Structure formats: C-alpha cells, structure tokens
Amino acid sequence: MIREFLQTHWKAYLAGIMFLAGIDYLQILVPKYTGDVVNIVIKPPVDLKIILNYVILIVLIAGGVVVGRFIWRMFIVGGARKFQKYAQQSLFDKFLISPITFFDKNSTGNLMAYFNNDIPAVSQMLSQGVIMTVDAIAMTVFVFAGMLTVVDYKLVLISLIPLPFVALSSWYFGGKIHTRFKKVQTDFSFISQRAQESFSNVKTIKSYGVEKKFEKLFYKECDKFARDNFSLLNISAVYGPLISFLAALTTAIAIFLGGQMVISGSVNLGDFVAFISYLGMLTWPFVAIGQVINVVQMGRASSERIEVLMKTENRKDDGIPFPGKFKTLEIKGLDFYYDDAKVLSDINLNITAGQKVAIIGRIGCGKTTLAKLLTKLYDVERGKIFYNGVDIRDIESQSLRENVLLIPQDSFLFSTKISKNVAFGLEQFSEDDVEDASKISHFHEEVVKLDKKYDTLIGEKGVTLSGGQRQRLTLARGLFKDAGLILLDDVLSAVDSQTASMILEDINKMLKDMTVLVITHNIASIKNSDIIFVMDEGKIVESGTHEELMKSDGFYHKLFMIQQIEREIGH
Template sequence: MLLDFIKKYWYRYLTGILTLIVVDLLQLYIPRFIGRVVDHLRSEQPTMGFVTVMVSWIVGIALAIAIMRFFWRYFIIGNARRFEYLARKTLFDKLLSLSPGYFDRTRSGDLMARFTNDLQAVRMALAQGVVMTVDATFMAIMTVLFMGRTVSWKLTWLASIPLPALALVALFFGRIIHNRFMEVQNQFSAVSELTEETISGIRIVKSFAADEKFWEMFRDRSWNNYRAGISLAKVSSVFFPLMIFLASLAHAFALFFGGPMVVRSEVSLGEFIAFNSYLGMLTWPMMALGWVLNVIQSGRASYKRIMQVMKEMPQVEEPKNPVKIDRIETISFVDLTYRYPSSQRDVLKCVSFSIKKGEMVGIVGTVGSGKSTIVKLLAKLYPVERGKIFINDVDINDIASENIRSLIAFVPQESFLFSDQIKKNIAFAQEDIDMERVIECAKLAAVHDEIVKFPEGYDTVVGERGVTLSGGQRQRVTIARALYENKDVLVFDDCLSAVDPETEEKIIDSLRSQFKQKTMIIITHRLKVLRDADLIIVLDNGVIVEKGTHEELMNLDGLYARMFKRQMIEEELEA
C-alpha cells in the first residue's frame, strides 16, 4: 500500500524535498553574513552601506525561506494527508471485502483504533518524519562543510566530538520506543473495544445493573493503557534530556577550544559567532534524529497493525470466471457436512434437500441445530466446499457472491437499523427513494400504521441501531427493507420473534399471497405459520430428521409433531 502510493506520487515528495533543501541551503548563508557584519564593524573604517547590503541580503533570504517553506509543507505534509485519505478508503474497502468470519473474531474497537490512532501515526511518519530526515541529513552534512570551509576544520572536529554519541543514543533507544509504542497502541485498542461495546449495549448494562462491573473493567483497561503510556514516557524522559545534554556539550567544546583561537587571532570574532550559529544548526539535526526515530518507529509499528488487516484474505473465495445468473429457479443442498472455519464441531451433517422457484420452505428444529447456518451458506457468507450447494444446477462456488446476494433478500435474526430516517432504512443504499414502494413494503410488513403515528412519519430518525423503535417495529422495518428491492428469494431467519404470533401469521400470509412467484425460506420457532408451507425441514443437532408438508410431518408423529402439539397447548393455556 505504501510503496504503491510512493510510486504514484513520488514527484510530489521530490518537489517538496528539493524545496526543503533549498530552504536549508539558504539558512546556511545567514550566519555567514552575520559574521561578515561583525568583522566589518570591528574593522578600522566600518560603513553603514556595507551593513545595509548585508542586512538586505538577510531580509531577502528570510523572505525567500518563508515563501519556500509554504511549498515544502504543501507538497510533503499535503502528500501525507493524501496518503491518510487513500489509506483510510483502502482500509474501509478491505473491510467490506472480508467475510463475516473475520468480524466474528475481531473487535470493532480494535478496528476503530487502526482507523484513527494508527493511521495518524503513519501520517506523522510520512510528513514530519520525512521532513526531519531530509532536514537533519542535509543540514548535518552542509553545516559541517560550511563550518570547516568558512571557519576552521580543526575547530569543527573538536566541537563535533560529542555529536556522534547523539546518533548512538538515538539508535539504542529506537527499538525500545518501537516496542513500547506497539504496546501503547494495543492497550488503546483494548480501551476502544470496551468503550464501543459498552456504549452499544448501554441498555443491557443498565437493565442488569452492571454499571459498577463495567466501570471496574474500564478502570482496569484504562490503567493498563496508562501504564503502557507511562512506560513509553519514561523512555522519552531519559532519551530527550540525554540528547539535549550531548548537544550542549558541543557548545561547551566550541567555547573551550574556540575561545583561545579567537584570542590568538586564528579565528576572527565574526567567524566564531558564525561558527556558534552553525553549531546550533548542527545540534538541531542531531537532536532531531532522535525525534525522527521516535516518529518513524511509531509509524512503522502502526503500519504493521494496518497491514495485518490488509493482509487478511476473505474466507469466501470469488471465482475467477464467474457464472452469471439472472434469476434463481432451483436451490439444492447435496450431502452437506459443514463446520465453521474457526470451529472443530460439525454444525450440519449430511444435509440434502431441494427448493424450486415459488415454494415456501420452513426450516425448524431444536436450538443450535444449524438452521441459520443453512441460509448463511446460501447467501455465501461463509465458505463451503464444492459440490455441496447448487443454484440453478450451478455450483455456488462458481457464482460471484455479489450476484447471489443481488437475488436474495436476507433478513437476519438481529434487526439492525442505521441511525437515519425510517424511509432511508427501508430504501437502504438507494439514491432515489420511491415512497410508494416504501409504503407498500411497510404495509406488507404490517408496520405502516405504526410509522404514520410518529410525529414525523417516515422522516422519523431512529436512534443508533434503531433503539428508539420497539423490537417488533425494528424487525418489521427490516422485513420492509428486504422487500423493497423485489428479489427472487426471501429468507427470514427467525426475524419475527419480537412480534406476537397473530401478527407474524398475518405478515407471512400477506407475503405468501403477494409474492406467489417468489421463493420463501422461513426459519421460525412458531410452527403454526408453516402449515401452508410446501416443504418443512426439521433439524436436530445438525441432522435433517424429518422433512415434508405439515400434514405429512404430523402423521409421522415425530419431533415436529411433538413441537407443534406443545405449542398449541401453550397457546390454549395462554388464552
């Protein structure tokens, strides 16, 4: 990612670096002019004309430096900002390309830390890091040359004795800073994770009176973050004062050896003043070396964390030459045994069944029997081996995920709404909203009457994750969202658990009568709504133990019949 960016925008960095070098070069002439002014004023016949010319040169150089500093900042720091923008966009694109399995094992707080702190650290390395590296390297070399050629090589070497120690100290502390900064970022991610989860689940936290417990967890993680930060600060607290001490020794050496040279007239007073100005310029690059290493090491650590995400590969591999399908006529599962990539347990075992266009299929069974896994695999959310799932007699692995999902409306168990207007949640990801279609879908989902009672109706903005709506309202809005795009297959994964049985039955019946040509797959615990289903699949511990119509399964008097009879008794008792 970084190399590709540099290859594409190298000319911006080159322009900025050349401008920075010119600025540094111009700065080197100012002490020389000052030294000449001092020596001229000590001459037998000083004139204001000479001083005026020198001052004019200094002012002109200062003005040129001010203008050119704008340009190197524009090109170098602006380029770093461009990288931050492109990297954030690339990272977001990468996250969208990853399979749900990645997010099953990765906390969103950690990802947010990489989007914020880590990207900022990389940007600093590409901006200030580049500036200081070029500045320190060029200034160090050119300052030594100016000191030696315009003043004295002997005094230059003597005053520079402490400076190599600066480089050694910087190299010694560099790796320590890198490791401790990595720990700081990891601890920051841990704090971000807990904060994000607590805010998202604040209603659960409060309903269980778990405020104190979460406060203790946050306190512990914050303390770990503090300790990691203090650990890094301790290194910096030793590092930078030591650098300043060694830099000050250079001035002490200059005074100790240079003073007598001025007395002996080996060096003029003006040259000695210029030399000390140059020494100050040379001290800065040596000190900057430590700061640069700190920034670069921090950026390198953060870049590693970002690349960990970029190197992740989607679990679901897309076909190189995908087969394009325009509609879904048949769906077939053939002897499918499946376990999730991170699990050692078979969720489904030897599952086989077929669905034809226009059929209503119910999937029921015991808790954890693999019902949801079937529809997740059908939507190609997780990888599956070849020869197990077919759509229109084409292996699902030969069809692009986007193609499949464009034909399947999938309503998951979790009703997730975005913090936006209800109409925009129903017409999700659509630029132009057809309000007639929105209202029609809301009516089919039996939520229209409740929406129009809100003060702002369909313009009502729901809270984060739709928390301002009731559970049943959220579920029905998500169903309306699935219906809006008019897809071939409608999959309802236990998405009406929060509404009463009568409303669920009403919704299913209206959808069945309205979309007779569409295939419907319904996962539910309320078996009453499946009495008119063309096929009911009964799962137990990942195995299909029964399948058939409602009447056929009742005649078998097996698991389905027992579950159905128990529910009817419960309804009678409630009535």
C-alpha cells in the same frame, strides 16, 4: 501499502524534499553574513552601504525561507494527507471484500483502531518523520560545511565528539520505543473493542445489572494501556533530554575552545560568532534525531499492523451472473465447520420457485449458518449447493445476493429517513413501492402515526423505534427488493406470535410468485408453510407439512408441545 502509495506520489515527495533542503541551505548563509558584519563593525571605518547590502540579503533570505516552507509543506504534508485518504479507502475496500469469517475474528473496536490510531501514526511518519529526517541530514551537512569556512577543522571535530553517542542512543532507544509502541497499539485496540461492545449492548448490561463488572473490565484494559504508555513515556523521557544534553555539551566544548582561539587571535570574533550560530543550528538536528526516532518507530509499528491486515486472504469473486430467475435450490451433503467444531452435518433439501418453506429448530442448531452459506457469506467447502442447477461457487456473489436476499435477525437501521431505510441502497425509488413493502410487513400502520410519516428521521440502530418496529422495518427493506428467493432469518423474533403469523400470511398471499424461506424457532408462525425442515444439532431430522410432522410424533411434535405449554404459562 506505503510502497504502493509512493510509487505514484514519489515525485511530489522528491520536490518537497528538494525545496526543504534548499531552504536549509539558505538558512546557513545567515550566520556567515552575520559574522561578516561583525568583522566589519569591529574594524573601523565602517561602510554603512556594505552593512545595508548584508541586511537586504538577510531579509531576502528570510522571505525565500517563508515561501519555500509553504511549498515544501504543500508537497510533503499534503502528500501525507493524501496517504491518509488512500489508506482509509484501501482499508474500507478491504473490509467490504473480506469474507464474513474475517469479521468473526476481528472485533469492530479493533478494526476502528486502524482508522483512529494506526493510519494517523503512519501519516505522521510520512509528514513529520520525512521532514525531520531530511531537515536533520541537510542541516547537519550544510552546517558542518559552513563551520569549515569560518574556523579550523580541528575545532569542528573536537566540538562534534558527542555525535557518535547520539547515534548509539538512537540505535538503543529506537528498538525499545518500537516494541513498546506496538504494545500500546494493541492495548488501544482492546480498549476500543471493550468500549464498542459495552456501548452496543448497554441495554443488556443495564438489564442484568452488571455495570460494575463491565466497569472493572474496562478499567483493567485502561490500566494496562496506561502502564504500557508510561513505559513508552519513560523511554522517550530519557531519550529526548539525553539528546539535548549531548547537543548542549557540544556547544560548551565549542565555547571553551573557540573562546581561547579568539583571545589568542587565531580566530576572528565575527567568525567565532558565526561558528556559535552554526552550533545553535546544529542543536536542532540532534534533537530532531530523537523525535524522528519516536515518530518513525511508531509509524513502523502501525504500518506493520496495517500490512498484516491487508495481507489476509480476500474472497475471490469472479464467477458467472446468477442463472436467470430463481427456479430451484438444491443442497447435497452439506457440512460446515467453525474451526474444528462441526456445525452442519449432511444437509440435503430441495426448494422450487413459489414455495413457502420453513426451517425450524432450537437456537444454536445451525439455522443461521445455513442461511449464510446460501448467500455466500460463508464459503461452501464440503458438499454442494445448486441454484438452477449451477454450483453456488461458480456464481458471482453480488449477482447471487441480488436474486437471493438474506434478511438477518440483526435489525440494523441507518441514521436517515424511514423511506431511505426501506429503499436501502437505491438513490431513486418509488414512495408507493416503499409503502407497499411496509404494508406487507405491518409497519405502515406505525409510520402513519408519525408527524412526518416516511420522512421521519431515525437514529443509529433505530433507537427511536421499538424492537418489533425495527424488525418490521427491516422486513420491509427486504420485501422492497425484487429477489426471487427471500431468506427470513428470525426477523420477527421481537414480534408476538400472532402478529408474526399475520405478517407471514400476508407475504404468502401478496407475494405468491416469490419463494420465501423462513428460518425460526417459533412453530406457531410457520404452520402454513408448504414444507417444513426440522433441524437439531446441525442436522435435518424431519421434513414435511405441519400436519404430517405432528402425526409423526417426532422432534417437531415435542418442540410444538413445549412451545404450546410456554404460551399457556405466559398467558
């Protein structure tokens, strides 16, 4: 990702680096001019005009440094901010085109960690990392050259004896920082995942009274995060002061040896002052090396995580448009596996336009998996699915989902107006169409009780609405779309059986030309379907009308009797 970004932004970085190096060169002139002033002052008579000229030069240099710093920050730091935007958009696009199996294997908390932790770490590497690296190299070269203009090279070389130890320290500690920071990044992902799961399911946690258990699990993740962070901190705590000590040792050597040269008269006082100033400037590159190692190693660790994620296989989606209006759905010998576990086995069924069809079965029998296969959320690997005689694998996904709409059991709502939730995805829409869809789903009577009606704002996941209200709004959202085939995946599980039956009856009456496939485990709501397919353990074990299935005295009949007894006990 970094390479692709720099291919289009390298000129800005190059300009920033050149300005940064130029500013560093200007700064090393100040000690030289200061030394010259000292030499003039200690040798009377003093020409004030010459001193004034030096003062003007130093002031001009200071002004140039201010302007130059602004320019290189615009190029380098601005470039890092552009990378952050580029990376965020690239990751978001990656998520949108990834198959649903990608999200089955990656938790929301882990994916959010890429945005909250990894991208900022790489951005920091491309800003502060680049700045400190260029600054350290340029200042070292320029300062070293400046030193040679004021004192003997032997003093310079002796003073810089600690420098190889800086390189060795960077090599030794750099690898350890990289390894430990990768652990910290992984820990952060687990904490994000645990927090996200807990916040999303807080009602379930409270209902079962397991707050303490989740508290212990979260604390356990936090403890590991803290331990690994302290481990990283310990390395950094040793490394930074060690570099500072080596820099101080360099200054001590210079003062000891250079002071003797001044006393002996082999070095002018002004030149020695300039030399000490140069050494002070050389301290920053030494310290910067320590800091840049931290920043670069952290950025590398995050970059590697992002690259691994970006290289995961994307769904290829270059098929043909959906072949006209929906007419037929045919499934032949369909099998499906989750890893090595077989979920669907030899599924065969046919549906024609206008039919009201139901798939019934116990929870976990594979109904939802089948719905995801019918909309290409999962890829068909074994068996065939045909729409209007065309293999689903040859149909472009977006076009397919515009004609075959899956309304999932997860009734997620967005933090906006009710009308915009119903007309989800459309910028312009008819309020009458919104009301019509809501009336069919029996949600309209709930909306008219609200002060602002369809302009009422609702929170994330519809927290201001009951479970049944959220499901009816979600159903209205699906009915609002002009799809030829609608798949209702247990969308009325939070609605009582009588209301669910009324809603489905209204759908059948008011949307006669629309093909509806209801997926549920509640028989009472689908008794009037044209045909019912009965699933058990990933297989279709029976099919027929309600009356036909009741006469066969098979699995459907047994399931009906069990649910009948449950309803009687409930009343």
